[in-house]
Structure formats: C-alpha cells, structure tokens
Amino acid sequence: MLDFAFWLSETEWSIALHESLYLYPWIESTHVLSICLFFGTLLFVDLRLTDKVFNNLSISEMNRKVLPLTVFGFLVMSVTGLLLFYAIPVRNYQNIFFRIKMILIVVAGINAFFFHRRMSKEALVWDKDSSIPRSMKNSAITSLVLWSLVIISGRMIAYNWFDCDRQPQPRWINELTSCEVDYSLFEGIDGF
Amino acid sequence: MRNILGYIVFLILFAFSHTINSHHAFTAEFDANAPINITGKVVKVEWINPHAWVHVEVQIESKTTIWMIEGGTPNTLIRNGLTKNSIKPGTLINVRGYQSKGKLCLPRCIANGRDITFPDGRKVFMGSSGTGAPRDGSDPKER
Numbered sequence: 001m002l003d004f005a006f007w008l009s010e011t012e013w014s015i016a017l018h019e020s021l022y023l024y025p026w027i028e029s030t031h032v033l034s035i036c037l038f039f040g041t042l043l044f045v046d047l048r049l050t051d052k053v054f055n056n057l058s059i060s061e062m063n064r065k066v067l068p069l070t071v072f073g074f075l076v077m078s079v080t081g082l083l084l085f086y087a088i089p090v091r092n093y094q095n096i097f098f099r100i101k102m103i104l105i106v107v108a109g110i111n112a113f114f115f116h117r118r119m120s121k122e123a124l125v126w127d128k129d130s131s132i133p134r135s136m137k138n139s140a141i142t143s144l145v146l147w148s149l150v151i152i153s154g155r156m157i158a159y160n161w162f163d164c165d166r167q168p169q170p171r172w173i174n175e176l177t178s179c180e181v182d183y184s185l186f187e188g189i190d191g192f
Numbered sequence: 193m194r195n196i197l198g199y200i201v202f203l204i205l206f207a208f209s210h211t212i213n214s215h216h217a218f219t220a221e222f223d224a225n226a227p228i229n230i231t232g233k234v235v236k237v238e239w240i241n242p243h244a245w246v247h248v249e250v251q252i253e254s255k256t257t258i259w260m261i262e263g264g265t266p267n268t269l270i271r272n273g274l275t276k277n278s279i280k281p282g283t284l285i286n287v288r289g290y291q292s293k294g295k296l297c298l299p300r301c302i303a304n305g306r307d308i309t310f311p312d313g314r315k316v317f318m319g320s321s322g323t324g325a326p327r328d329g330s331d332p333k334e335r
Contacts, residue, residue, distance in 0.1 A: 018240040025242075165260065167299060186298065
C-alpha cells in the first residue's frame, strides 16, 4: 500500500494538484461545503427518525424532500475527498487521523446500508401508525455520532501530531501509521 | 431558555473563531518562544498544498543538520515573490522562523518559516498570516 501511495504521488496529475495555485484550495473548499450540505441535510433525516422533532412531517415525506440533497452532498464530498487524497497520497496514507476516518466511514457506511434497506421497506408503515422501532432510533443516533466523528477526524488530518517526520514517537504509533523509522537514531534518548 | 442557548452557541463559536481562519493553528505545532535564524543551502523544496516545505542543510562546524521549514501555500508564496525556481536546490538562504515544539531534530529539525533572505539581500515573507504565529513584523501585509 505504501508503495502504491508513493507511485500515486509521482503521477503527473497528483503533482499538478498539489503544486496548483488555485485548484487545490478550490477542491478543499468544495469538500468542506459539500460536507455541510451532506451533514446538514442528514441531520434532518436522522433527527426525524428519533421521533422527537419535525413530527408534523411524515418520514417518507422528509426522505423524499431531503435525501436527494444528502446524496448529492455525499457524491461531491466523495469525489473532492478522493482528489484531496490523490493530491497528497503518502502523507495522508501515513496519517493516523486519516486512517481513523476511513475506518469510521466504513462503519458509518455499513450502518447506513442496513438503515436505508429497512427504511425503504417500512417507512410507509411508520407513517401510518407513527411507531418507529427502537433499533431505527438507535441507528439514526449512531449515524449522527459516527459522521460527527468522521468530520472531527478529518479536521485533525491537518495536524502533524503523529506524522512520520516527527520523531521520536512510540513504536506502536509508527507501526499504526506505517512509518519507516531508523530506531538507531533514538539511542540514549529517555524512554526509548 | 432560547436566549441562553443562543449565548452558549455564540460563546462556542467565538472560542473557535481564532482557529477557523487557519489550516492548523501555529501554537499546535510550533513554539513562539523558540525563534530560529539559520543559514544554509537548500537541499529540497516540496512545492505542495496546503504548505510548502523547504529543506535546508545547515553546517555548523563539522555538524550537519537538516531543517524542514514550513511555508505558506504555493499561491501565497508566489504572491510574496517566491517561485519554485527561485529557491532551487543549492541556493544559499537565511531563514528566520520558529522551531517546532519537539526539538530533538530526529530525523530532521522542523520549523515554521517567517522569512527568507537571499545572498543579494532580498527578503521574502514565506509564512501565512493569521495562523496564530507571532506578529513579528516580517509580514508586510500585517496590520
């Protein structure tokens, strides 16, 4: 994987992206704005499913109105996110917050998959007798918590706190981030 | 109740407003009380968003140290008069800036660059303003 990241970083477009004067900041800004659209609309869908707010709107009505925006936000967010990774592959790949974020996205994705599969089948039933199953409420809250954590860990990627350039770091951190470190440099330093 | 809630939200936003306008806060990574003034040859320039890095080889007596100096974005550097070609490897430069919080220099020293001075006396601001870095007068746009 690290070799692949190095190979990616040498490709023509990756260099053009990370050296660009305007494109990179534009992509970065678009990424942040699309996160706002995605998470902002997701908030409505998920909060409605907790059955505490927006009760005057049925679940299927809410989904029909809001979910297309969420999906659009998600698509733009994913494309710009991939481009941001492609611009700086090695540093991102070795960034601990990036790795945490990717794991959280997978977990949030699995939650969303089961959540939507069930919702598409049963939303009309819940509309009628206004009884949302407990597990769906939990799933909605889980979704909000997970996506919040995704955003927070994404923000943390900017910090170099556990980057490979910053040594000495505990071995387990260097292993978690696939850093290649010459430990002989650390001899005589307290704690190593 | 609504007023109190609004007040709390305002306080939270206010507390974070300082970090919002920057990519990452200066104080998270660098030490404002550790100014550096180094002279050496450029060995490598990473012309990358969101921060460019200039690697400088500093020779003091027989000891050679590599410094990784963080600069602004390629865009801000070009606006300040610094291009990829004006700091080619081999160029002799003097850099003023602030060292990172960790100072063991393993494997390299890390610092936030404020300005670069070339052998002909030309001085260029290379940092980003508004990141919480000390206002030391090196940014001509600073008010």
